[in-house]
Amino acid sequence: MTELLSDGSIDAGLAGLPEWRRTGDSLVRTIESPSFIDAIELVRKVAAAAEAANHHPDIDIRWRKVTYTLSTHSAGGITQLDLDLAAQIDVLAG
Numbered sequence: 001m002t003e004l005l006s007d008g009s010i011d012a013g014l015a016g017l018p019e020w021r022r023t024g025d026s027l028v029r030t031i032e033s034p035s036f037i038d039a040i041e042l043v044r045k046v047a048a049a050a051e052a053a054n055h056h057p058d059i060d061i062r063w064r065k066v067t068y069t070l071s072t073h074s075a076g077g078i079t080q081l082d083l084d085l086a087a088q089i090d091v092l093a094g
């Protein structure tokens with residue numbers, strides 16, 4: 001099973017992910033796209049990446065603002081899987 005990261009490891013990971021913030025046991029980023037359709041297209045790409053990784057974000061869609069919340073539910077907090085998916089979402093968001 002994937003291990004929970006220490007606070008220090010999470011902070012170190014977040015240093016390379018400036019768009020993300022930690023809220024408790026999750027990593028959170030809100031991405032504003034130019035339009036609702038663009039936002040949904042990004043969600044579609046994130047969904048494909050999440051399926052490939054078998055690691056899935058919580059996704060809150062509000063018109064063209066989408067909030068991605070990452071946590072490893074099976075571990076009860078933040079693991080390397082969340083940092084890796086955050087980095088992938090950053091690449092997809094451009």
Ligand SMILES: C[C@H](O)[C@H](O)[C@H]1CNC2=NC(N)=NC(=O)C2=N1
Pocket residue numbers: 054055056057070071072073074075
């Ligand atoms: C069986 C399968 O590996 C699990 O259900 C996966 C699927 N996606 C998941 N996604 C997230 N974010 N956390 C999990 O613990 C998780 N578990």
